[in-house]
Amino acid sequence: MSAIELQDIRVTYHTKKTGDRIALDQFSLCAGNEMLALLGPNGSGKSTLLNVIAQTITPGSGKLIAPISRKSLSVVFQTPALDQLLTVRENLMVAGALHDLTKAQTQSRIISITTELGLEDRLNDQIRHLSGGLARRADLARALIPHPSVLLLDEPTTGLDIDARRVFWETLDRTRSRLQMTVLIATHITDEAEHADRVIMMRDGQSVKDDTPSNLKATLGDRIVRITLENESDTEQIAKWLGSNQIEHIISDRLVIGHHANASLASSCPVDSASITIAPPTLADVYTYYAHTPISSPGTGALS
Amino acid sequence: MIGSRATRALTKRELIRQTRQPSRIIASIATPLLIWLFIVGGFSNSIGDVAQSDATIGAYTIPGMASLTVMFASIFASISLIQDRQDGVLRAALVSPAPRWSIALSKIGAGSILALLQALIVLLTLPFLGVTITPIAILGAIGGLACISIALIGLGLALAWMVDSTQGFHGVMNAILMPMWLTSGAVFPVENAAGWLKVIALINPLTWTHTAMRSSLGMDTGFNPTLAWIISIAFAIFGIAIATFAISRPTKTKA
Numbered sequence: 001m002s003a004i005e006l007q008d009i010r011v012t013y014h015t016k017k018t019g020d021r022i023a024l025d026q027f028s029l030c031a032g033n034e035m036l037a038l039l040g041p042n043g044s045g046k047s048t049l050l051n052v053i054a055q056t057i058t059p060g061s062g063k064l065i066a067p068i069s070r071k072s073l074s075v076v077f078q079t080p081a082l083d084q085l086l087t088v089r090e091n092l093m094v095a096g097a098l099h100d101l102t103k104a105q106t107q108s109r110i111i112s113i114t115t116e117l118g119l120e121d122r123l124n125d126q127i128r129h130l131s132g133g134l135a136r137r138a139d140l141a142r143a144l145i146p147h148p149s150v151l152l153l154d155e156p157t158t159g160l161d162i163d164a165r166r167v168f169w170e171t172l173d174r175t176r177s178r179l180q181m182t183v184l185i186a187t188h189i190t191d192e193a194e195h196a197d198r199v200i201m202m203r204d205g206q207s208v209k210d211d212t213p214s215n216l217k218a219t220l221g222d223r224i225v226r227i228t229l230e231n232e233s234d235t236e237q238i239a240k241w242l243g244s245n246q247i248e249h250i251i252s253d254r255l256v257i258g259h260h261a262n263a264s265l266a267s268s269c270p271v272d273s274a275s276i277t278i279a280p281p282t283l284a285d286v287y288t289y290y291a292h293t294p295i296s297s298p299g300t301g302a303l304s
Numbered sequence: 305m306i307g308s309r310a311t312r313a314l315t316k317r318e319l320i321r322q323t324r325q326p327s328r329i330i331a332s333i334a335t336p337l338l339i340w341l342f343i344v345g346g347f348s349n350s351i352g353d354v355a356q357s358d359a360t361i362g363a364y365t366i367p368g369m370a371s372l373t374v375m376f377a378s379i380f381a382s383i384s385l386i387q388d389r390q391d392g393v394l395r396a397a398l399v400s401p402a403p404r405w406s407i408a409l410s411k412i413g414a415g416s417i418l419a420l421l422q423a424l425i426v427l428l429t430l431p432f433l434g435v436t437i438t439p440i441a442i443l444g445a446i447g448g449l450a451c452i453s454i455a456l457i458g459l460g461l462a463l464a465w466m467v468d469s470t471q472g473f474h475g476v477m478n479a480i481l482m483p484m485w486l487t488s489g490a491v492f493p494v495e496n497a498a499g500w501l502k503v504i505a506l507i508n509p510l511t512w513t514h515t516a517m518r519s520s521l522g523m524d525t526g527f528n529p530t531l532a533w534i535i536s537i538a539f540a541i542f543g544i545a546i547a548t549f550a551i552s553r554p555t556k557t558k559a
Contacts (some may be wrong), residue, residue: 002487020403054399055399056395056399057554069401070399070400070401071401073399075395075396075399077392077395077396079392080392080394081392081393081394081395081396082393082396083317083321083391084391085320085325085395086317086320086321090317090320094313094314094316094317095396095400096313097309097310097312097313097314097396097402098310098313098314098396098400098401098402099400099401099402100309100310100401102403118456125383126324133435142396148398172498259407
């Protein structure tokens with residue numbers, strides 16, 4: 001049985017200002033023991049999907065088949081869900097009680113998990129006295145206390161510097177392989193999605209593309225051509241030029257991405273002011289190509 | 305039972321939090337004591353004798369000041385729900401298997417313990433004002449105050465669940481609670497009030513909790529103490545019910 005399975009989930013929010021907005025549109029997902037990344041800009045439906053799986057919102061239609069209860073899952077949010085005035089140990093004791101663990105069970109897990117996460121010396125520190133990176137690790141420890149079989153992470157490294165981000169990912173990788181968890185990460189950072197076994201690209205509450213990071217990049221060939229135009233009026237000329245070179249492409253505002261490009265293409269570009277790059281594709285290129293919008297721009301359909 | 309373990313842990317968390325913010329506790333006690341000093345020092349001559357009671361105005365208003373202390377503490381307890389939501393702490397509880405009523409009960413439990421400890425300090429001024437209090441009288445008064453704190457925290461939590469900001473919450477709570485307290489006979493005997501105010505006081509549940517407390521402390525109020533206790537307990541049960549109902553409601557989306 002899959003650890004996460006959803007069928008045709010539809011979530012619509014209603015606000016007085018904007019009326020009905022579809023956050024998830026007939027979304028289906030099946031995941032086993034793997035690490036999945038939901039990649040998309042703000043408003044693409046990632047957080048809503050996590051809320052549906054965590055059973056904090058009830059979808060308007062569709063079926064959540066697994067997980068069937070909240071006992072087997074934990075969530076790491078964009079900001080640590082820890083009480084700033086409590087110590088790391090006190091926060092973790094609360095986390096254990098929320099999952100109906102006895103004091104003895106929680107205490108033994110606190111020792112093993114904080115040792116693994118390098119927090120054993122900070123157990124008696126209040127959260128407000130920890131750095132951002134340490135607070136994140138403490139929050140990860142909170143989520144691991146119940147030994148979940150499904151771990152949901154919503155933009156877990158927002159606000160962290162590069163070093164803290166690296167340590168977070170190393171810790172997560174290590175823990176995941178030990179606990180054999182299904183991990184689902186919502187992120188708009190393509191580098192983070194590279195860590196995943198599988199990436200689901202989302203836009204406006206729908207899955208745009210779903211595959212391994214390497215397979216996704218392979219769909220655009222060895223090299224892509226990435227053109228940034230100064231004037232939108234040049235797009236027509238660029239489109240003609242790429243067409244004459246048999247390069248399939250998409251245009252998103254002033255950004256043009258074409259795939260299976262050859263290295264000598266740049267020299268014949270007809271627009272002098274264009275910034276042109278020919279390089280192996282990244283997940284950001286793949287996202288822009290299939291979602292027809294850059295990953296950095298907000299989506300249009302969902303409320304996060 | 306998963307709910308009881310979660311309730312105990314969340315209650316303990318609330319108590320630890322409060323002990324690490326002593327300024328809040330001081331503010332909850334200091335404001336009612338200052339108001340009491342102004343009333344007794346400035347208005348005792350104009351208020352005159354307290355009808356149906358042998359108590360001085362200073363002693364008569366102490367239960368009202370204790371309930372004001374409880375009211376401030378209850379507002380702080382309810383606001384903590386909004387802060388928990390803003391800080392993200394609440395999310396961890398909501399996605400856990402712990403039932404949502406454990407969140408409501410822990411807030412009510414911890415908030416009431418703290419409110420009653422603060423109110424007890426106010427009540428302990430009574431012997432200095434010429435009122436002889438026995439342990440049973442204090443227990444009775446604490447029971448009345450418990451009804452107030454449970455009811456007001458419950459109401460506050462239900463409201464806090466619906467509003468996003470502490471500013472909005474303060475506005476609504478002040479608009480509801482201050483008039484409730486002022487018309488409850490906290491600082492004046494209800495039977496001496498104008499007719500229209502007397503009607504409002506009689507339909508105000510706080511009037512009855514004050515009556516229950518005063519009767520426990522041996523102050524005659526002119527109302528039936530048994531009826532006062534029944535209404536007070538019903539008010540507390542209503543507080544628990546409305547908070548549990550509000551917090552337990554699932555977030556549904558449109559089809």
